[in-house]
Amino acid sequence: DGDEWICNGQKVWTTLAHLSRWGLLVVRTDTEAVKHAGLTAFVVDMHAPTVDVRPLRQMTGEAEFNEVYFTDTRIHNSEMLGSPGDGWRVALTTLMNERVSIGGAIPTKGSGTIRDLVKTWQALPQDRKDPAARDEVMKLWIRAELLRLTNIRANQMRKMGDPGPEGSIGKCASADLNKDIYAEVVNLLGADGMLYGSYAMVQPDHAMVFDSLQKAFLRTRANSIEGGTTEVMKNILGERVLGLPGDVRVDRDRPWSEVPRN
DSSP states (O other), X not given: OTTEEEEEEXXXXXXXXXXXXXXXXXXXXXTTSBGGGGEEEEEEETTSTTEEEEEEOOTTSBOOEEEEEEEEXXXXXXXXXXXXXXXXXXXXHHHHHHHHHHHOOOOOXXXXXXXXXXXXXXXSOGGGOOHHHHHHHHHHHHHHHHHHHHHHHHHHHHHTTOOTTHHHHHHHHHHHHHHHHHHHHHHHHGGGGGOOOOOOOBOOSSSSOOSSHHHXXXXXXXXGTTXXXXXXXXXXXXXXXXXXXXXXXXXXTSBGGGSOOO
């Protein structure tokens, strides 16, 4: 509409949208282009009256995430990122950064999530420190150290201009590792692992903040979903790194308008 674009639609799982002043929006602007070619990215004013942010409550009781509704939201052409049709490229760039930020941390040796497990083990009474439990703690410690070393290598490769597949590897590995670490923490806590502070619905000021081991156990369940699911990461590694055949895609060359949808 002249120098403005009119957006109608919904975006789900938007982290801290209730605090955001600006949002990144990828919309379909060309229905006659093939799927990825018809997308365009915009910066959108989250305080606009036509933008409705609604909380999504998690099993921790909090609502870090939101669903956002756009109803005849007008976005000026100057707020476009790149050119029309560049949306997929913009989305990939942001996703790669998100995966590295979630799974590419390089903590000092023995710190990070594995520290919670080690501290829980050290606090156990001596009669509960059986060899089987110690073996599980050590397996997880080794996995944490392998991930840390892999992330160090990935960081060095990025500095040389070659990001490689480690971003997806780190994201995939850290998600499963975090879930397994806090599952073992709760297992070591015994009955205390069932204690929880409050399930009151609040919208926090920060994402992925744990104020108890029990909350960390619940919150890390989402690690294999946010920033790209573990299944998507495995597809990327299988197809683009290992060269395995991908799923059959009969709509690869068809315009979006001709793709069957529910």
